[in-house]
Amino acid sequence: MMKENGVSEQEAEEELQKRVVDAWKDINEEFLRPIAGPMPVLTLILNLSRVVDFLYTNGDHYTHSKTKLKEHITLLFVSPLPI
Numbered sequence: 001m002m003k004e005n006g007v008s009e010q011e012a013e014e015e016l017q018k019r020v021v022d023a024w025k026d027i028n029e030e031f032l033r034p035i036a037g038p039m040p041v042l043t044l045i046l047n048l049s050r051v052v053d054f055l056y057t058n059g060d061h062y063t064h065s066k067t068k069l070k071e072h073i074t075l076l077f078v079s080p081l082p083i
Helices: 009-032 039-056 068-078
Strands: none
Touching: 009 039
């Protein structure tokens, strides 16, 4: 895709990040004014978006799960904060 459009990897990453920011704006707007569907469906979409954002922001933490992902799962389930 980058070669087809004649852009550098950095330009492609910047454009992708811009689209991610725009998508988050759309998701948040729909969540605040739910007219497209029932709230449980919107909540499911929001939570799935959060997981995907976490896994793929600043690298592929799904494929390389022994890094950031392992640390967060340990904090959530092994060493949770006392309530």
